Amino acid sequence: MKKHFGEASVKFENPPTIISAAAIVGPKEGEGPLSEHFDKVSADILFGKDTWEQAESELMRQTVALAVQKAGLAIEDVQYIFAGDLLNQNSGSIYGARSFERPFYGLFGACSAMGMGMNLGAKLIDGGFADYVVANASSHFCGAEKTFRFPLELGTQRAPTASWTVTGDGAVVLSSKGKGPRITAATTGSIVDLGMKDVNNMGAAMVPAAADVIAKHFRDLNLPTNHYDLIATGDLGLYGQTLLLQLLKQEGIDIAGRLTDCGMLIYDLEKQDVHAGGSGCGCSASVFASYFLKKLRNSEINKMLFVPTGALHSVVTIQQGETIPGIAHAVAIER
Amino acid sequence: MEGLFLAFLVGGLICVIGQVLIDLTKLTPARIVVLFVVVGCILGGLGLYERLVEFAGAGATVPILGFGNLLARGVKQAVDERGLIGVITGGFTAMAGGVTVAVVFGFLAALVSSPGMKE
Amino acid sequence: MNATEQKKQKYAEMVKHASPRSTVLINSLKAFFVGGAICAAGQLIYNYIESLGFAREETGIIVAGILVASAALLTALRVYDKIAKFSGAGTIIPITGFANAIAAPAIEHKKEGLVLGVGAKMFLIAGPVIVYGTVTSVIVGLVYYFMR
Numbered sequence: 001m002k003k004h005f006g007e008a009s010v011k012f013e014n015p016p017t018i019i020s021a022a023a024i025v026g027p028k029e030g031e032g033p034l035s036e037h038f039d040k041v042s043a044d045i046l047f048g049k050d051t052w053e054q055a056e057s058e059l060m061r062q063t064v065a066l067a068v069q070k071a072g073l074a075i076e077d078v079q080y081i082f083a084g085d086l087l088n089q090n091s092g093s094i095y096g097a098r099s100f101e102r103p104f105y106g107l108f109g110a111c112s113a114m115g116m117g118m119n120l121g122a123k124l125i126d127g128g129f130a131d132y133v134v135a136n137a138s139s140h141f142c143g144a145e146k147t148f149r150f151p152l153e154l155g156t157q158r159a160p161t162a163s164w165t166v167t168g169d170g171a172v173v174l175s176s177k178g179k180g181p182r183i184t185a186a187t188t189g190s191i192v193d194l195g196m197k198d199v200n201n202m203g204a205a206m207v208p209a210a211a212d213v214i215a216k217h218f219r220d221l222n223l224p225t226n227h228y229d230l231i232a233t234g235d236l237g238l239y240g241q242t243l244l245l246q247l248l249k250q251e252g253i254d255i256a257g258r259l260t261d262c263g264m265l266i267y268d269l270e271k272q273d274v275h276a277g278g279s280g281c282g283c284s285a286s287v288f289a290s291y292f293l294k295k296l297r298n299s300e301i302n303k304m305l306f307v308p309t310g311a312l313h314s315v316v317t318i319q320q321g322e323t324i325p326g327i328a329h330a331v332a333i334e335r
Numbered sequence: 336m337e338g339l340f341l342a343f344l345v346g347g348l349i350c351v352i353g354q355v356l357i358d359l360t361k362l363t364p365a366r367i368v369v370l371f372v373v374v375g376c377i378l379g380g381l382g383l384y385e386r387l388v389e390f391a392g393a394g395a396t397v398p399i400l401g402f403g404n405l406l407a408r409g410v411k412q413a414v415d416e417r418g419l420i421g422v423i424t425g426g427f428t429a430m431a432g433g434v435t436v437a438v439v440f441g442f443l444a445a446l447v448s449s450p451g452m453k454e
Numbered sequence: 455m456n457a458t459e460q461k462k463q464k465y466a467e468m469v470k471h472a473s474p475r476s477t478v479l480i481n482s483l484k485a486f487f488v489g490g491a492i493c494a495a496g497q498l499i500y501n502y503i504e505s506l507g508f509a510r511e512e513t514g515i516i517v518a519g520i521l522v523a524s525a526a527l528l529t530a531l532r533v534y535d536k537i538a539k540f541s542g543a544g545t546i547i548p549i550t551g552f553a554n555a556i557a558a559p560a561i562e563h564k565k566e567g568l569v570l571g572v573g574a575k576m577f578l579i580a581g582p583v584i585v586y587g588t589v590t591s592v593i594v595g596l597v598y599y600f601m602r
Contacts, residue, residue, distance in 0.1 A: 398549070
């Protein structure tokens with residue numbers, strides 16, 4: 001049976017179930033409005049380790065282990081792990097998954113990683129290639145600062161459009177059987193670059209990719225614009241969200257009132273001094289794996305489109321004068 | 336007292352120039368600091384910056400512009416004393432004190448401290 | 455102009471409208487007071503050292519040394535970046551910012567070892583100041599030599 005629709009979308013014949021999920025975050029995220037929804041808030045930004053890199057890997061290891069445990073499974077039952085993060089060469093995911101000794105795919109999609117993992121994991125399961133797949137994404141504020149910006153002790157000021165990298169991790173366990181919300185469709189994003197160069201305004205760089213994938217999703221699957229109760233982008237932030245609504249309107253898609261952004265939910269933008277909001281792979285992943293999944297399970301949301309967004313630049317390409325390519329992946333979840 | 340006030344005023348104003356460049360242009364702080372050093376060195380070479388130093392004291396020497404001026408003053412003095420050799424020794428000699436202290440204390444800082452989470 | 459370029463230009467306009475600018479006036483006031491205070495502190499130290507009978511050149515070196523060492527200390531105590539968040543250029547432009555720029559990467563990268571971490575990364579941000587300062591001083595020196 002045909003599963004591919006239109007330009008870039010798939011509909012699953014046997015929609016995989018999200019049987020379990022876990023979200024662990026750092027101290028600042030624990031002070032935010034979603035605090036009660038996370039499985040665990042670590043008071044220690046180093047997660048008991050010595051370096052930021054080790055801390056992120058430990059965060060990743062703990063979250064995946066917890067999600068698997070909550071599913072009533074042993075790690076040996078997991079047939080594939082998909083994981084992404086922001087560190088060079090996916091260090092956060094690789095060193096985190098090292099001790100699991102399970103089939104592993106490292107993903108780089110910057111902050112869109114959770115969308116990639118859920119998209120690919122669902123395809124493996126629907127294709128009959130696996131029964132249990134874990135999708136995971138992590139980020140760590142300090143590791144991301146070190147990788148992309150400046151040493152933490154350097155005296156700098158943040159631009160109002162800058163975002164704050166979430167220290168957090170979200171993991172979901174997908175299965176061919178079991179009860180829970182199902183992944184019904186997915187649209188894979190293309191790289192979209194409208195020439196943005198400001199690394200202090202990554203929301204603006206990712207918006208065109210988000211608009212592109214959302215528009216394709218509706219077109220490919222021929223859905224009315226009110227099909228979803230909620231469309232949640234990853235980390236476009238305060239100013240990005242307005243831009244996304246404008247761009248989609250130009251495409252004839254009006255989702256005002258249904259659109260939200262994980263980066264704006266995870267922090268209290270007024271009190272926590274995070275400027276445009278949260279960002280990072282762990283932002284959308286931890287918010288989805290806790291807050292949204294709960295809402296799907298208790299029927300507050302019936303159908304949602306989860307659209308993690310990523311900025312695919314590197315420090316080197318930016319120094320060479322390149323622009324910031326964006327990407328976004330859309331995953332439809334229905335209860 | 337007047338000297339203190341002038342140092343405060345002129346030093347503060349030089350910082351304001353830096354702040355305006357950070358906020359209103361695409362220049363990163365690293366580039367602005369480099370720009371200030373180069374400009375300070377050129378103004379020093381032309382003998383103009385010394386006038387500001389006479390007027391504002393530490394208000395002119397403490398900003399990184401003054402570091403540039405220090406290099407210019409050093410290289411000119413070295414050229415007076417040693418001719419062409421002074422061209423290559425003057426700048427480095429003039430910054431030796433400040434850079435050595437920064438390197439030694441930076442090194443000690445790294446030995447005793449670890450980076451912490453931003454607030 | 456092709457369609458893509460047009461789209462890019464249109465989007466750049468939209469972004470410009472949607473994104474707020476930094477609040478220059480308030481930031482400048484903060485930079486003024488903190489930067490001014492650091493310079494006034496420098497002057498106080500200068501007056502004191504001079505009163506001990508040091509010559510002008512020596513006094514200058516001692517003052518710079520004290521300011522630089524204090525900034526490195528404040529960086530090690532994780533305080534300098536917190537002041538800088540408030541004062542911006544007020545703590546970047548004074549010589550103390552140079553010391554912070556040397557100490558901060560040295561601290562951040564010490565886990566990568568004493569040689570390639572601390573030793574090499576120390577000049578990650580402050581290195582350009584030394585490079586361009588040195589090159590400019592050589593040019594100034596050459597011009598001065600021939601025009602003297």
